[in-house]
Amino acid sequence: MLVSLQAGSLIAPAYACGCGAMVVDRNSRVAVDRETSAVGWDGRTEQIVMQLSVRGNAPDAAWIMPVPHRATVELGDAALFSELRAITAPVTEERHYFWPRGKDWPFGGSGNSAGDSAAGPKAGAPVDVVGRERLGPFDVARLAATDPEALESWLAENGFELPDRLATALTPYVEQKWEYVAVRLAPERQGGTLSGTLDPLRLRFASDRMVYPMRLSKLAATPQSLDLYVLADHRMEPRDAIGGRPPKVAYAGRVDPAREPYEALAAVTGDKPVFVTAIDQYFPSPERIDGDHELRAAAGDAPYRTVVYRDALLTWGGMPAWLLTLLGGAVLLVALPLFLVLRARRRRPVVPPPPVFTPPPLR
Template structure:
């Protein structure tokens, strides 16, 4: 018997959120660029590992444009320190992508006299403690209500952590510092400022980028403690030229993670299918996903793997 079904792994969920030309989901930050550079975000992959109040967020982007004078702005709930930010290995995302990729599997009836152990009987992995991090010296620009809470370099990125009192002030500060802000940024920045969020600004250090011979930007990782469990993604709409893909890998040692502000729809992965599909599975799955996407009017999050 052949079925379209996913392998089960402890506490892993991958959500595929596809196609949002109208206001909906996109990447968790927006790109800013100096001069007239055009940077567009069409597909992104994000890993969120969550345990208690601790979150580790990894961001990888499929952007179009030159890395010269490129920057990324992402709302974050706390002031990040150098120890909390690192450059990730692209192979991590590639591994998760391959591990959770759609697959066609074949099942045979098990031997009832030789039962296999249940997943919940397997030992759980050990967890590590977290050390408290020291605070960075703060600098401020009181005229615009913008404060530089931290400034440091990680790998090929120069990092700023900003706080702001008004979205217009933050937009003005970025413009005064040589960044061309996408149209509509101020309106979308406002609710994040009202929630008291900070702004993680990552800019490419071209000298280090060139010295290391990088061809593409590596993922950025950040770890922080906060009761807020969220992925601020509406800002990514600013860079959209059409529909976008966002793949989110959610990892937790406790149960299944679900969205609270978007309806979650499961891809039908428990169906028996004809054997000839084995030879045309890639095209078959793409058609299945597209049909489900269109049936849901392109306004839901898809649970593709759990």
């Protein structure tokens, strides 16, 4: 199972965001501030619970996600993301330094730190509508496409404007006979604009490997940051960098969601312990992304956790250690000569007084 978090502010008309693409009217703007996706895989079926945080002036938008097989769609549980962030959060440790710095006295401060209802597909059609649901604020269409141009035409007829660059980027998925989930996003308040965190959606589809679609991120106009949180029997790693910088592990460890407890995570894993691996990756040039992320078991299950250090001035009894050291040195400089003088006096040999001459008695 895998969880991804991708942040970025993207430019109209197409918005690449992790495992999907955002499309709006050419006169509108929308920014995807955060995309959080929880993905689970049991060897046969993959599930993705995704949640978008958006802002802009668009009255509506379309979000398109490619999937390798026919998908079912339902509303997801937002609590899952809070639990996963808590599990993989860095720990803070205090690290002391001896000499004062700019914020410490005497230079600065005090030194304290701080279910489906659609009709069946049309045989032989280049684009098949295999499902359409109304889920909360979402209008969800599930498509099967064999021709990228036909996919573009269907989306246009249904209010989704598909830019040429995005149609080209979807071509590899069409060639692999993948399908798509197209979601119409609309603000909850009538007449409003898209803004805030949207309700999560849960997708399920058959898959023979753990894969996270990333090709559409190559359309992004700005560098992309991706965090992958993988839940499996063992520590996991990406097969390759797919055009980004080498992935880095930010967390690795076994978690028992039933003991903590993490109820939303337990519902996903069936109350079974899982190995959590958090992987960070940066894409300075998104146009170089050349594939989807495929994850595999690492060579070992070594645990790891990111540590954030809080630097603090070393003190003894509430006093800066450096100051006490200097005071102690000053006292020593004064006391040492006096001690040496006293010691020298004690060791100096005592000269006996000369004998007193006593004359003999007169006879």
